[in-house]
Amino acid sequence: MDRSVKVKRLQSPSRGRTICISDIHGNLNIYKKLLNKVKYQPGIDRLMLLGDLVEKGEKNLETLHFVMNQAKHEDVHVIMGNCDFICKNVLFAYRLDFLKDVLLQRKQSLIHEMANQIGISLDINTDMSWYTHEIRKHFLDELCFCNDLPHVIDTDSHIYAHAAIMNETTFGDDFREVMTTHFFLNKNMHFHKKVIVGHLPVTEYCHSIASFDPIYDGSTNVYSIDGGNVVKKAGQLNALIFDKNIVNVESVDELPEVEVIETVLEHNQIPLFVTWNTSQIKVLKTTSKQSLVYNSFLNRTFWVENEFIQDFKATDYTNYQIPLTKGETVKLVCLYQNKAQVKKNGVLGWTYQKNLKI
Template identity: 50%
Template structure:
């Protein structure tokens, strides 16, 4: 397999350049976001930063839409690590490994292809070589589209990749770096052109307040835009819009709404976040509903609700109490004990459940 980085060049564009990353098979969310930002085919340029498929539940439908958009509109996409599943089946590459992954993954392009082709569901007994043959026979166009995606798109002002780069000239010696570079926005490099990436949910970079919105790292000239859609409970699908010298962002999510019954003014003197990549903790005292832990990353001891503690790892927990204004709407992430984790304008926090009113509010509201 050729492991060189494949790139394409796009000339300057006079209209809006819209960038969306990590859709993860979310057909409805993708189209809600396009509608919300008033995407205009033929007038706007749309760049998709990979992970088009996997983990969501309308992968095949989304893939066919994006394939058609790239053929008929000013739409371009790069490959993400999740899109690599197409190579696995096109080339019968590491099929035993991908079998283990897919047996644990509920939402997958492969599951949907199997169902549409009326094949037996994936199981421990599945002959993976035969399955790969059948999928190539039925879905060669779809698999080839993902397989042929470039790893990098470069324009006069910006470079787009799924996860990151090693340098601006060669991008990387092996495409795996471009697909999987961990926590790229924290690299010590300073890029001349702006680098726009997804892959790592933006909230993973947060230490004091969890924020799912696109974030610009000025010290490295990197824009990280993955909102954790279909991956995190609080996830959202982000878009960043470059329009001349103007930059704006927007998002949608699928979280239900609640309304604040009261106005609150929490103090929040020492708020912090425990995220997946920095979630290692030492349990000091285990309680029935919460535990006292020490975080080497934060260098502090604190109580964490057990709903956010899995073994010796805490994830997506914050002690930030969300300020509320009576009558305003917030997004509901999850309830635990007497508290509810909520999101407002992309920021995650908690409030007492008694502060919220849940009835008569619609689900899947695309408003931010």
């Protein structure tokens, strides 16, 4: 298989805005909701979709058909993400044992939806050569659309990739570099053009107060915009909008809104947030409601409600007691004991349930 980085070059649009969205993950409802919120104008605005159109959501095939139609009739340009690569596995019968393992573990997949439509299913004994052949017979257009997606889109002022670029000349030597590199912001590489990526939920860069809004690093000239849609319980789908010299952000999620009924002032504390990549903990002491744990990445010992501990991990736990104003609304993430985890203006925190109208 050709592993070189495929690049699509575009002229900057002569009118309208450039709207960047990444990691839709088959969540068509939230994607349409975001397009409506940003007042997307087909034929006027340019839409850049930075990969991971499918996988993990509930409407993967419908999402793919919707985007294919957009790309055919509108100024819509799509990049291949690592999750979209699954179409190459099927199209070229590539690494079929690996493909089987992924599909057996992943409940929500574009390939499962294709198989269901033609009345076939997958189990541990399935012949993958036959299985992929049957899918190719019925969904060749869809598989080829994903297969033909570029890994990078380059304009005179912006570079778009799913996860990263290695340089501004070749962008990388292998497509895996631009599709799967983690923690791109931490590599401290400076670019002359603005570089926009998705792939890694932005909260993975947060270790004190977690925000799901896009991050811009002025020292590197990189925007990271994946809001954790589908893959995070408090996740959101972000739009980064370039309108001439102005940059705006809009986001949507599927969390319920609740009203704040008591004002909560900011407390003096040292906030912490436990990311997925640094969630391993050592349990030092356990009570009926909480456990005293140590996290080596944060080099901190702290108490965690037991609801957040699973398999010696405390993913997405925060001790940040978020300030609130009576009468405003926040997004409800989850309830635990007498507390609630909430999101306000993209920021994750907790409050007592008595402060909310639930």
